[in-house]
Amino acid sequence: MAGERLEFAPLDASGIVGDRLWGVVDASSERIASPGREKHFIEVPRGYARWTAQDGPAISADGTSWARPDDAEIIGKLSLLFGFPAQLKPFVRRGQEGFRPRYEHAPIHLLSTAALRSLEREMPGSIVDERRFRPNIVVDWPDEQEPIPENGWLGREIRIGDAVLKGSVPCGRCGFITIAQDGIPLDVELLRTVVKRHNRNFGIYCDVLVPGEIKPGDTVTVAPVSA
Structure with missing residues (x-):
């Protein structure tokens, strides 16, 4: 789960x-x-x-x-x-009445490997594992000056496979990222670091503009910033 x-x-x-x-x-x-x-x-x-x-x-x-x-x-x-x-x-689907999820910020949560490596450098004694953050999509991305490159994708279209997403808002973090999971120890410093260095945000939420199928190995293309 x-x-x-x-x-x-x-x-x-x-x-x-x-x-x-x-x-x-x-x-x-x-x-x-x-x-x-x-x-x-x-x-x-x-x-x-x-x-x-x-x-x-x-x-x-x-x-x-x-x-x-x-x-x-x-x-x-x-x-x-x-x-x-x-x-x-x-759960009922968006827009319907009934039992609803606790969080409904966006359909997709996206996180880059560059962001994970950046956090690893900030916390060399911690296990920074993507499973802590529960992303729907992990994008293999080179390091940039910005420690979380996907922050620059907000408001831009992101094409992956047949699908097109649009970055909406940063993903705020809670204590879930600190808890022990299979092979991952408890680490309360993780949330403290994300709060202190990244204003509690790590990764971004996205909307789905064009439905489609995605798979590992698909090329990721981020549209230029609109003029």
Whole structure:
């Protein structure tokens, strides 16, 4: 539930098809899981989720045994793993009434490898791993004078594969980037550094102007700044 690498991803106006369709909820309080803000939810990233066009969403407590999100047995295993009575609820799409995500800033979150390397140089003793930041798209980009090059892509079109995005706003960060995940230790200094050096922002949000399919290895082209 912390993310996975995809061999290809279709994009529509709402983002990556199949992404963030369901939310983890504490059934005893109806609170949506927020690992970066409440220790109560800190184990949630240890769960697994996937989506395929053939079978739709599936969840797992160990990454090997999969079931539908409403399967009672797998929900019981996730409850034991998380430490609270878990429930998975489907989110409604943008513009609809019903159960909505905690965050709906933009359809796509984009982060560059140049930004990651810049943060590594600022924090040589830390593990700066892209999984901490949960981007939809990681762009392989050379180092520039600007430590976060994608900050300069706001308001510009970004073509990737068949899709065209537009940078909208910087991505503000919370405590989620500090929590321990698989092979990544707790690091509270990470958020402090992002707050101090980058005004709490790291990466950008994007809107989808032209839907299409993207995949690893696609060329990324950023349109010139409008006159």
